[in-house]
Amino acid sequence: MKDIAQDSRGGARFGVFVPFTNTNLEPDMMLMRPPGVSLHFARLGGYDADEIPDEDQMAGLGEADMDEPLRLIQGVKPDVVFYGCTSATLTHGPAFDRDLSAKISAQSGAQTVTAASALVHAIKSLGARKIAFASPYLPMINDQAIAFLKSEGIDTVSRVDVDGTLDNEGQGALTPDDVEALALRADAADAEAVVLSCTDMRSVEVIARLEAKLGKPVVTSNQAMVFQAVQMLGLPSPGPQFGRLFERVHA
Helix, strand or coil: CCCHHHHHCCCEEEEEEEECCCCCHHHHHHHHCCCCEEEEEEEECCCCCCCCCCHHHHHHHHHCCCHHHHHHHHHHCCCEEEECCCHHHHCCCHHHHHHHHHHHHHHHCCEEEEHHHHHHHHHHHCCCCEEEEECCCCHHHHHHHHHHHHHCCCEEEEEECCCCCCCHHHHHHCCHHHHHHHHHHHCCCCCCEEEECCCCCCCHHHHHHHHHHHCCCEEEHHHHHHHHHHHHHCCCCCCHHHCHHHHHCCC
């Protein structure tokens, strides 16, 4: 009989910072959690839930005071802390992202994975340098995301923006079928991987389906964070259903 307690804890602890309106990061982490890993979530503010999540709102989230959230997450002594918002640091650039990661590590005593840097790490781990890009963000944030990746040596050869303007709830309400359609629109023949950016977009559920259709790897924010943490701690892969990326865990 399966030992449920052993499966759910005892191996490592992931501390995860989640923007307070995000409804999909936690379920995705539960789907991808390796055996023996326990999950511990804390929610982040710094933006207005009723405003469109534009570059100013997301920059505000990135600049929000982390002292109290970090003090609280320290209580569970996590092995890895995830900063679970991609656009909050994409809007500031790689130097800001690295500084935030260093601050989280220094104050928590844990290794740190940010969603933005995890995307870069995942793309490079696949050996990809040319990507197709999609997200639920406003076009200006997509511009900033593509510039962030460019500064890390990754070229975006095709991109698609969502139709209309999505608020915080609307981004999280996109269905897996919506996400699949977005990715298919974004793909291009010379893209070596398709990147789906946003921790509140339901992209993890369609990775395997998309890879079968596209014949190339798919990278998502939440998948990339778990991949990097699994590598850091030497944990087993959560499974092939979460993409070709996990074939590189112990490469």
